[in-house]
Every structure is written in C-alpha cells, then in structure tokens.
Amino acid sequence: MIAELGLAALWLAAALAVLQLVFGTIFTLKSAEKAEFSQIVRPAAAMQGVLCALSFLILTWLFARTDLSVKLVAMNSHSMKPMIFKIAGTWGNHEGSMLLWVTVMAMAGALIALIERRLPERTMMATLAAQAFVGLGFYAFLLFSSNPFERLDPPALEGMGLNPLLQDIGLAFHPPTLYFGYVGLSVAFSFAVGALLTRQVTPDFARAMRPWVLGAWIFLTVGITAGSYWAYYELGWGGWWFWDPVENASLMPWLAATALLHSVSVLAARDALRAWTIMLGVVAFSMSMVGTFLVRSGILTSVHAFAVDPERGSFLLALLAIYIGGALLVFAMRAGSVTEGERFSLVSREGALVVNNVMLSAILGVVLLGTLYPLLTEAFDVRVSVGPPYFNPVSAIFALPMLLVMAVGPLLRWRHDSAKRIRPELILIAVLGLVTLAGVVAFAGIAVLPTLGIALAVVVIVASVMPLRGRKLRLLPLATWGMVIAHLGIGVSLLGMASETAFTQEKLAAVKVGDTTQVGPWTVKLDRIDPVAGPNWTALEGVLEASYRGGKPVTIDPQSRNFWSPPQETNESALITRWNGQLYAVLGREAGEGRWQLRLWWKPLVTLIWIGGMMVALGGALALIGRVYTDLRRRRVMRKAVERRSEASA
Amino acid sequence: MSEEATSHPLKKAKHQRLALVVVAVIVLVAAALIATWALRNQASFFYVPSEIVSDPPPAGQAVRLGGMVEAGSLVTKPDGVTIDFVVGDGDARVPVEYKGIVPDLFQEGSGVVAEGRMLANGTFRADTLLAKHDENYIPRELQDMTAAQKQAAIEETTK
Numbered sequence: 001m002i003a004e005l006g007l008a009a010l011w012l013a014a015a016l017a018v019l020q021l022v023f024g025t026i027f028t029l030k031s032a033e034k035a036e037f038s039q040i041v042r043p044a045a046a047m048q049g050v051l052c053a054l055s056f057l058i059l060t061w062l063f064a065r066t067d068l069s070v071k072l073v074a075m076n077s078h079s080m081k082p083m084i085f086k087i088a089g090t091w092g093n094h095e096g097s098m099l100l101w102v103t104v105m106a107m108a109g110a111l112i113a114l115i116e117r118r119l120p121e122r123t124m125m126a127t128l129a130a131q132a133f134v135g136l137g138f139y140a141f142l143l144f145s146s147n148p149f150e151r152l153d154p155p156a157l158e159g160m161g162l163n164p165l166l167q168d169i170g171l172a173f174h175p176p177t178l179y180f181g182y183v184g185l186s187v188a189f190s191f192a193v194g195a196l197l198t199r200q201v202t203p204d205f206a207r208a209m210r211p212w213v214l215g216a217w218i219f220l221t222v223g224i225t226a227g228s229y230w231a232y233y234e235l236g237w238g239g240w241w242f243w244d245p246v247e248n249a250s251l252m253p254w255l256a257a258t259a260l261l262h263s264v265s266v267l268a269a270r271d272a273l274r275a276w277t278i279m280l281g282v283v284a285f286s287m288s289m290v291g292t293f294l295v296r297s298g299i300l301t302s303v304h305a306f307a308v309d310p311e312r313g314s315f316l317l318a319l320l321a322i323y324i325g326g327a328l329l330v331f332a333m334r335a336g337s338v339t340e341g342e343r344f345s346l347v348s349r350e351g352a353l354v355v356n357n358v359m360l361s362a363i364l365g366v367v368l369l370g371t372l373y374p375l376l377t378e379a380f381d382v383r384v385s386v387g388p389p390y391f392n393p394v395s396a397i398f399a400l401p402m403l404l405v406m407a408v409g410p411l412l413r414w415r416h417d418s419a420k421r422i423r424p425e426l427i428l429i430a431v432l433g434l435v436t437l438a439g440v441v442a443f444a445g446i447a448v449l450p451t452l453g454i455a456l457a458v459v460v461i462v463a464s465v466m467p468l469r470g471r472k473l474r475l476l477p478l479a480t481w482g483m484v485i486a487h488l489g490i491g492v493s494l495l496g497m498a499s500e501t502a503f504t505q506e507k508l509a510a511v512k513v514g515d516t517t518q519v520g521p522w523t524v525k526l527d528r529i530d531p532v533a534g535p536n537w538t539a540l541e542g543v544l545e546a547s548y549r550g551g552k553p554v555t556i557d558p559q560s561r562n563f564w565s566p567p568q569e570t571n572e573s574a575l576i577t578r579w580n581g582q583l584y585a586v587l588g589r590e591a592g593e594g595r596w597q598l599r600l601w602w603k604p605l606v607t608l609i610w611i612g613g614m615m616v617a618l619g620g621a622l623a624l625i626g627r628v629y630t631d632l633r634r635r636r637v638m639r640k641a642v643e644r645r646s647e648a649s650a
Numbered sequence: 651m652s653e654e655a656t657s658h659p660l661k662k663a664k665h666q667r668l669a670l671v672v673v674a675v676i677v678l679v680a681a682a683l684i685a686t687w688a689l690r691n692q693a694s695f696f697y698v699p700s701e702i703v704s705d706p707p708p709a710g711q712a713v714r715l716g717g718m719v720e721a722g723s724l725v726t727k728p729d730g731v732t733i734d735f736v737v738g739d740g741d742a743r744v745p746v747e748y749k750g751i752v753p754d755l756f757q758e759g760s761g762v763v764a765e766g767r768m769l770a771n772g773t774f775r776a777d778t779l780l781a782k783h784d785e786n787y788i789p790r791e792l793q794d795m796t797a798a799q800k801q802a803a804i805e806e807t808t809k
Contacts, residue, residue: 362681510730569754588751591730
C-alpha cells in the first residue's frame with residue numbers, strides 16, 4: 001500500500017510538471033492577456049517539490065524496513081545489512097538514484113518558485129517552464145522504464161544485498177553529493193534558457209543564477225574530492241585519480257561549472273560576457289547530462305560501473321539529445337539578439353577570466369574527447385582504452401598556463417589595467433617560481449610534470465593571498481575571502497598531487513609473521529594475522545606495527561574481507577596519517593612458507609590533495625554565504641524604501 | 651554606451667575583443683589537434699592472445715591483453731609477490747608476468763584483462779590485472795572473444 005502511495009505521488013508530481021510547463025509557456029508567450037497564469041505556475045512548482053520529497057521518503061522507508069515485496073528492495077537490499085546502509089541503499093541503485101535526482105530537481109524548482117523575486121515575471125515563468133521541461137524527461141524515464149516502486153509477487157524471502165564496495169559510509173553519501181551538483185546546474189540551465197527566451201541576459205539574471213552555480217560547484221567539488229579519497233583508500237591501489245570514465249563524468253561538469261562560475265561573476269559585476277555565460281550554462285548542464293549518461297548507461301567499462309543496461313542508456317541519450325539540441329537551437333536563434341556587453345581591454349580582470357575560461361574549456365574538450373574516444377573507435381570495431389599517458393600531459397598543457405593566469409588575474413583591476421601597475425607583484429611571482437623550479441631541478445631530479453607542478457603550486461599559493469595586501473582584513477567582503485581561500489586550495493591541492501607523484505615510495509614484499517620490511521622512512525613489522533568478523537563479512541586482518549624513523553610504533557590493521565551477500569572479496573587498506581604524508585598498507589594473499597603479501601606506500605604530502613579540495617569547497621561556501629547575505633540585505637533595504645514611500649504618500 | 655566606455659583606455663577595446671576571440675579559437679583548435687594526436691599515440695589497444703601472437707604491437711607500447719587464465723599455468727616465484735601465468739583464447743597462448751597483489755577474483759580458468767606491454771622476449775609484463783569486479787560486471791573486452799570462449803568467460807564470471 002505504502003509503495004503505491006509513493007508511485008501515486010510521483011505521478012501527481014509529473015502531472016503538475018505538465019501544468020507548470022503548459023501555463024509557464026503560455027504566460028511567456030502572451031503575458032499581457034494571461035497574467036493570472038503565473039498564479040498557477042509557482043504553486044505547481046512548490047507542490048511538485050513536496051510530492052517528490054514524499055515519494056523519496058516513502059522509498060527510503062521501504063528500504064529501511066526491507067520491504068521485500070518491492071522488487072527494487074529485494075534486488076538491492078538485505079535484512080542483515082546495517083541500518084545506515086539500508087537507508088543509503090535507497091539511492092545506491094539505478095531507480096533510486098534517478099528518483100533522488102528528480103526529487104532534488106523538483107525541490108530546487110520549488111525553491112526558485114518561492115523565493116526568486118528579482119527577475120521579471122516573464123523570465124521567471126520561462127525559467128520554470130524550462131525546469132518543468134527538463135524534469136518531465138526524468139519523470140518519463142522513472143515512470144515508464146525504471147519504476148522504483150514495482151512490486152514483486154510473491155515477495156522475496158531475502159534480499160540480494162548491496163555490492164560490498166558500495167557499503168562504505170563515504171560512498172553512501174558520494175552519489176547524492178554529485179547529484180546535488182548536477183541538479184544545481186540544471187537550475188542554472190533553466191535560468192539561462194529563461195533569460196535567453198525573454199531577452200533578459202542582465203546582471204540581475206546573473207545574480208539570480210549565481211547562487212545555483214556556486215552551490216552546484218561546491219557540491220561537485222566536495223563530491224570529486226570525496227570520491228577521489230574513496231577510490232584512494234577503498235580500491236587499495238594507492239592511486240587517487242584514475243581518469244576512469246565515472247571520475248571524468250564528475251570532472252567535466254566541474255570544469256564547465258568553474259568556467260560558468262567565473263563568467264557569471266563578470267556578468268553580475270560588469271555586464272560583460274553575456275552570450276558566453278549563456279553558452280556555458282548550456283554546456284555545464286550538458287556535461288552533467290553526459291555524466292549521468294556515462295554512469296547510468298554503463299556504456300563505458302569502469303571500476304565504478306554497477307548498473308549496465310543499454311536500454312536505459314538509449315533513453316538517457318535521447319533525453320540528452322533533446323535538451324542539448326533544443327538549448328543549442330534556442331541559443332542559435334536568440335544569440336544574435338543578445339547585444340554586446342560592456343567592453344574591457346585585454347589586460348584586465350575580465351581579460352584574465354576570459355583566458356581562464358578558454359583554458360578550462362580546452363581542458364574540458366580534452367577530457368571529453370579522451371572519455372568518448374573508446375566509444376568512437378568501438379564503432380569501427382577497434383577496442384582501446386585511454387588512460388593517464390593521454391590525460392596527464394595533454395590536460396597539463398592547458399592547466400599550467402591556466403594556473404599562471406589564475407595567480408595573476410585577481411591582482412588586476414576590472415575593465416582596464418596595465419602590467420606596469422602590478423610590476424612588483426609580477427616580479428615577486430616570477431622570481432619565486434623560477435627559484436623553486438631551479439631548486440627542484442637541482443636537488444630533487446624528478447619528472448617534468450611534477451617539477452612544474454611544485455613550482456606552480458608555490459606560485460599559486462603565494463599569489464592567491466596577494467589580493468589581501470593593503471586591505472583591511474575585517475572589512476573584506478566574504479566573497480573575496482572565498483576567492484582567496486579557493487585559489488589557495490587549488491595551490492595546496494596541486495602541491496599534494498605533484499609531491500605524491502614525484503616522491504611516493506612503494507614496497508611490495510612477502511613477509512613472514514614477526515619479520516619487518518622498510519618503505520621510505522618507515523619500518524613495518526608484521527605482528528600477526530587475525531581472523532575477524534563483521535555484521536556481513538569475515539576477514540583476515542594483518543596486524544602491522546609501523547614506526548617512523550625508529551619512533552614509537554603505531555598499530556594498523558589492513559584486512560582482506562570476504563562478504564557473503566553477495567559473495568565478494570575486498571581489500572581494506574589501512575593508513576597512518578602524519579602531517580607530512582601517509583603510510584598506506586594493503587594485505588594480499590598468503591604467499592607460501594608462512595609469508596603474507598604486503599604492499600606498502602609512503603606518500604609524502606598526499607593529504608594536501610584533499611585538504612586543498614576541501615579548501616576550494618570552503619571558499620565556494622564563503623562566497624555563497626557572502627552573496628546570499630548581500631542579496632538579503634539589499635532586499636530588506638528595498639522593502640524599507642518602499643514602505644517609507646508608501647507612508648509618505650499616505 | 652556611456653561617455654566613459656568609449657574614452658581613451660578603451661579605444662582599442664573592440665580590437666582587443668577580436669583578439670580575445672581569435673586567441674580563444676586558436677586555443678580550442680590547438681586543444682582539439684593535440685588531443686587527437688595524443689589519442690592516436692597514447693590510447694592503448696586491446697588484444698586477444700591470437701592477435702598479439704600473429705601481429706604483435708611494438709615492444710614497450712602500452713596495450714591491454716584479455717583472455718582466460720590457463721588452468722595449471724599459475725606459478726608464484728620465490729619472492730612471493732611475482733607470478734607467471736599463461737593467458738589463452740583457445741588458439742594462442744601468451745606468457746604473462748605480474749608483480750603485485752592479484753585482484754580478488756583472479757584465478758586459474760577465469761577471465762582476465764591485463765594492462766601492460768610486450769617484452770622483446772615475447773612475454774607480456776602486466777602492470778595491472780583486472781578480474782571480475784562484481785557479480786554484474788564482466789570486462790567489456792571479453793565480448794571480443796569467440797562465442798564459445800565468451801560463454802565460458804560469462805559462466806566463469808557470473809557463477
């Protein structure tokens with residue numbers, strides 16, 4: 001009964017989306033005669049959010065209770081699973097994750113319908129209609145090809161379980177984080193379409209769109225950072241980025257969102273880059289659709305691919321084609337009517353941002369080509385895989401100059417500036433970069449890319465705090481703090497990546513119980529092998545005593561786990577984190593003669609990668625808070641002014 | 651536009667706008683060219699044993715080799731972490747060596763995809779082994795095998 005309620009709520013929400021689309025479109029076309037139609041669209045959007053949330057809560061409830069008469073629960077859950085993973089199991093599968101997508105999207109639509117009052121009503125209605133149009137595709141997808149509430153008759157006796165690799169607290173919250181990002185970009189897309197259709201590409205539009213871009217970008221940043229750390233400790237391969245299609249699927253929207261975020265700021269502050277911002281809005285959402293398509297269709301093999309179904313892939317591909325094709329068509333028809341914005345000279349903050357945007361787009365293109373290349377060649381029956389030997393150098397060609405411009409850009413003034421004015425800063429940056437470069441080349445003797453990476457990281461770290469010079473720190477706007485911290489985070493993360501790549505030491509050995517082995521500054525002793533058991537697994541646990549440069553030993557215990565539902569083995573790595581790096585240990589199989597395989601890595605400064613990533617997200621959050629606070633205050637002032645005026649006239 | 655916008659410092663702005671567009675186009679075209687060129691050189695091709703024997707890739711080039719681990723061929727070297735085994739597809743056999751911790755579901759008689767390169771002596775040195783990843787996942791490349799081999803691989807990897 002309760003499952004049917006969830007399905008009914010979903011159908012109702014879809015019906016409201018139709019209403020929202022129809023009335024929103026009519027209002028956009030003839031707002032003069034049909035003014036009352038806007039009275040229908042906003043409540044429809046709000047109610048849709050409520051219904052979807054209800055539907056999603058019901059599915060969560062079914063998973064929490066392990067209702068085995070629901071097919072999705074029986075296929076993906078198990079009564080023995082810990083409660084937190086039962087709940088996370090709601091979105092750890094295809095249907096549930098699509099329902100989550102729709103729910104977040106409907107709630108975002110509800111939010112803009114309720115609070116966004118800055119834009120002209122016609123633009124708002126066009127935006128909400130676009131939002132409903134995008135939503136309807138996903139409703140159709142859910143209701144016709146992936147109904148999460150389908151019943152199983154007779155009910156299963158026991159569920160089939162959840163892939164053990166996914167039974168991890170970090171991963172449980174990883175997909176939703178990325179979905180929030182994707183959906184945020186869908187809102188930005190709707191705004192872009194609305195503004196384009198009603199010819200309202202204005203700074204006000206940019207201000208309305210910006211929080212959504214920022215929010216999406218923050219979630220994507222957190223998602224990518226967390227996903228990278230998950231792959232690092234869970235897969236047991238010691239790597240933190242594999243250029244796996246699923247990783248690329250989250251990186252590409254992030255690159256587009258980063259470009260969009262900066263161009264939307266130019267539009268908001270300076271009324272320039274109008275058409276470019278709209279274009280990026282379309283591209284960013286396209287990339288999140290491409291991402292969803294790659295992940296959900298299973299069209300590319302991937303360490304992450306857990307739902308392989310070509311039929312769903314075709315549906316998503318059709319949606320992708322309709323949205324992107326439609327948006328590009330609208331863009332082609334209307335772009336001519338978007339008049340040229342404010343001008344600026346090449347050496348100016350806008351100029352630097354344009355260069356950065358172009359570089360980001362180039363990297364995006366490089367990643368997209370590399371990700372899709374295996375698909376293209378497969379059409380000619382040639383199977384290839386594309387990995388780090390392609391992605392690393394080719395993206396670096398564009399990333400390195402981009403980071404240099406990122407270091408200098410914030411020092412420039414809007415509209416027009418000259419290199420002469422910031423000469424001392426430029427000299428300092430250049431000297432610092434060259435000295436670091438020479439130092440690394442002379443003393444470390446490492447590969448080209450990490451060498452450049454370290455020098456550039458130092459430049460970016462120093463340059464990113466330069467905008468603070470000569471400013472009263474207490475009076476600095478929150479958004480500026482956000483920029484400084486985010487740019488600093490990029491430098492910190494880059495330092496971690498370069499250091500990990502250049503200085504990692506690895507040891508692979510078969511070790512007898514009681515014997516020791518060395519890796520970098522660490523001495524590791526295999527103390528004993530213990531059998532251990534968890535709620536749905538058993539494991540062999542290696543108890544290791546590791547001491548750093550002969551210091552006090554620390555015990556860590558990597559495990560080789562056997563899950564029984566579904567049956568699968570996983571390696572649980574164990575880590576020791578110090579301020580200057582991590583020791584990473586994996587236990588392998590028994591190697592005969594009482595020996596066990598151990599794989600150890602010493603990874604200097606590796607944690608900076610994720611600390612930097614979180615700093616980037618924190619910077620975004622500060623900027624978002626700052627912007628929203630400013631908006632609210634402006635709104636309050638405006639309201640007071642209106643009140644005063646009406647009092648005066650009364 | 652305002653008086654200011656057309657005054658001195660921005661006189662050249664229109665040309666500079668054009669310059670920016672040109673720069674953007676050049677960078678994006680360069681990106682496409684570099685990417686295409688790099689893809690031709692850096693994409694690693696997939697081989698089954700009979701292909702790698704009849705038409706071997708240049709020694710040292712990164713490729714992927716997929717097939718079945720031959721029963722009885724798996725040998726662990728005295729160091730305890732290096733293994734030798736033979737990958738076959740029914741027509742040809744390729745000796746493979748690998749140093750590392752094997753994936754969880756790697757075993758004799760089951761499907762495997764090895765990433766690595768051919769050595770001059772005809773041995774394949776694997777850097778990474780990919781075996782069955784979860785109960786729904788079969789290395790896509792195994793689809794390239796003949797029907798019988800595929801059947802065997804599917805049975806093996808979905809059991």
